[in-house]
Amino acid sequence: MILPKSNRLTPAQLAEVTAIVEPFGCGLQPIVGAVRTIYAIVGDERDELMITRIEGLDYIERVDRIQSPHKLMDRRSDLASHRITLGSVTLGEELLVIAGQCTIDPKNPNFLYETAHAVKEAGANALRGGVWKPRTNPYSFQGDVKSLDILMEAHRRTGLPVDAEVMDETQLHLALDAGVHMLQVGARNALNYSLLRAIGRAVADRKTIVLLKRGLHMGPISEFISAAEYIVSFGNPNVLLCPRGTAPALDGYRNHPDESITPLLKEKTWAPVVVDPSHSVGKASYVPACALAAVAYGADGLCIEAHVQPSKGIGDDPKQALTPEVLGETIRQARQLWTLRQPVKTS
Incomplete structure (x- = not known):
């Protein structure tokens, strides 16, 4: 799960991150929360090289890897701040x-x-x-x-x-x-x-x-x-x-x-x-x-x-x-x- 430093990625930033994850067989799914948009990595997110490349981008705050069958619904997810x-x-x-x-x-x-x-x-x-x-x-x-x-x-x-x-x-x-x-x-x-x-x-x-x-x-x-x-x-x-x-x-x-x-x-x-x-x-x-x-x-x-x-x-x-x-x-x-x-x- 990717957390940008700003409220959301710009189109150019989203394209850059997508280009990083696709060679590893993954995709991105934006999840629009009440405070900010986070980006779920769809696929196997365990590849260290992929994570390192994303973390190296200056507009990314962090990448959270939650080992859970329901990583978006998990209370440790950044969606915990979402209000309905x-x-x-x-x-x-x-x-x-x-x-x-x-x-x-x-x-x-x-x-x-x-x-x-x-x-x-x-x-x-x-x-x-x-x-x-x-x-x-x-x-x-x-x-x-x-x-x-x-x-x-x-x-x-x-x-x-x-x-x-x-x-x-x-x-x-x-x-x-x-x-x-x-x-x-x-x-x-x-x-x-x-x-x-x-x-x-x-x-x-x-x-x-x-x-x-x-x-x-x-x-x-x-x-x-x-x-x-x-x-x-x-x-x-x-x-x-x-x-x-x-x-x-x-x-x-x-x-x-x-x-x-x-x-x-x-x-x-x-x-x-x-x-x-x-x-x-x-x-x-x-x-x-x-x-x-x-x-x-x-x-x-x-x-x-x-x-x-x-x-x-x-x-x-x-x-x-x-x-x-x-x-x-x-x-x-x-x-x-x-x-x-x-x-x-x-x-």
């Missing part, structure tokens, strides 16, 4: 709350419009809404592209940035063309490396954020982080890691709640952690406690399902969506707890 901002919230400086419906009902768009206003009033910073839905049963409602227009109209009415799950490249490009601010990769696609690459390429030159959920089946922490590396390696470091419960389910819960992995993630990666308590436990009455537990473990944000009238929702909303009143109280308590967990500043 969604709307008015910078992750790490304030608790991010994403809230909204599991599934947008294209026949009843007012439910989403009302929900959007309600979650904003409750204190949420962003709106989630399921446009397309992964379903085990092929005859269940799979979502509708018309819902994408409804989601973007909710954004225009409230000003809230929006989050939508995509499951293939067609949905990916439709969402980006519509102006979706955050792309969600669901648990079933968390290890779909072809989709992760496609997303990485599509958002490389954008500020779009990707919310990557943990795979449905319990796997190593490094596997989760490496999945994020697929996206970041194309140049956009705006990735959030989202524990959301795993299989097999814990008796009584929808999944096996995994918010406790947050400290383990933070030991290995700089990426912010945004926990989904709704899918973890799968029952509205359990969600507030799970959300607070996630914050206690150090989560940077929450992704919570909410609906103005859960019983009239579709998808998972009737069983696990919070009402606006409960959401508001959960957010209030979560932010109090988040504040308590911050280090005391000394003058």
Whole structure:
């Protein structure tokens, strides 16, 4: 990983460094961070002669060699200084709350419009809404592209940035063309490396954020982080890691709640952690406690399902969506707890 002395390399400098690495079978991938651009060496970076030639350039500060399967996501990476901002919230400086419906009902768009206003009033910073839905049963409602227009109209009415799950490249490009601010990769696609690459390429030159959920089946922490590396390696470091419960389910819960992995993630990666308590436990009455537990473990944000009238929702909303009143109280308590967990500043 190459760190220039200035914010970024000039075109002439980039061409010079590229000419150095190419004879060694390597290439360069710029990663545009909030503070400066760093340059990942794509390929085997162990050749001492190549490194020596790069370090000898007067405009290079240093070359870091991180021996890790996810060297960009590694907390020792220079990307550790990168900050991700969604709307008015910078992750790490304030608790991010994403809230909204599991599934947008294209026949009843007012439910989403009302929900959007309600979650904003409750204190949420962003709106989630399921446009397309992964379903085990092929005859269940799979979502509708018309819902994408409804989601973007909710954004225009409230000003809230929006989050939508995509499951293939067609949905990916439709969402980006519509102006979706955050792309969600669901648990079933968390290890779909072809989709992760496609997303990485599509958002490389954008500020779009990707919310990557943990795979449905319990796997190593490094596997989760490496999945994020697929996206970041194309140049956009705006990735959030989202524990959301795993299989097999814990008796009584929808999944096996995994918010406790947050400290383990933070030991290995700089990426912010945004926990989904709704899918973890799968029952509205359990969600507030799970959300607070996630914050206690150090989560940077929450992704919570909410609906103005859960019983009239579709998808998972009737069983696990919070009402606006409960959401508001959960957010209030979560932010109090988040504040308590911050280090005391000394003058």
